[in-house]
Amino acid sequence: MNIQRLQLSEEPPMDLxxxxxxxxxxxxxxxxxGQCYIATEAGKIVGVYVLLPISPDKIELKNVAVDENEQGKGIGKELIHxxxxxxxxxxxxxxxxxxxNSSIGQLALYQKCGFRITAIDKDFFIKNYDETIVENGIVCRDMVRLTLEL
Structure with a gap:
């Protein structure tokens, strides 16, 4: 798998x-x-993530996504690393x-990669999204923030 930064002239993989x-x-x-990175395999985009600088010392990992047909193969973990x-x-x-708060698999994955839960932004998804999000039978209300010291 090859992971590289998306060039400004390239369209981001909106479906992912x-x-x-x-x-x-x-x-x-x-x-x-931010900085958008794509993972490709055999010429096909299989994953994406975005890094968003927050301050001179802190950056946020946004939108880690893997093609649904490629999930369960360790690509998400490789993107995070x-x-x-x-x-x-x-x-x-x-x-x-x-x-x-409803993203059970993602919460586990981030912790396996060394992140620790440091804050909860209550009602983040209620305030910032027009439609209700439901995952794993749970209404997504709160943003769970995790941090890793580098």
Whole structure:
């Protein structure tokens, strides 16, 4: 698998980005300010993530998504490890990620990659998204923030 930064002239893989964030407006907002990376295998885009600088010392990992036909193969974990290494090489001291309270698989994955839960942004998804999000039979209300010191 090859992971590289998306060039400004290239279209972002919106179908994949929408798997992790149902709001085109939110995606457009952080794509304009962030660094988008794509994972390809045999010429096909299989994964994506975005790094969004927050401060000189902190960067946020946004929108880690893997093609539904490629899930369960370790691509998500590889994307997260790439993002961590990438953030470290850019001189950041902390990387943060946020996910929904209903995103059980993602919460487990981030913790397996070394992230620790550091905050909960109550009602984040209620305030920032027009439609109700339901995952794993749970209404997604709160943003769970996880942090990894680099």
């Amino acid at each position: 980005l929408l798997l992790a964030d149902p709001s085109k407006e939110q995606i457009a907002s952080y794509l304009n300010r 790439h993002a961590i290494k990438n953030a470290r090489s850019q001189g950041y001291r902390t990387i943060e990620v946020g996910t929904g």
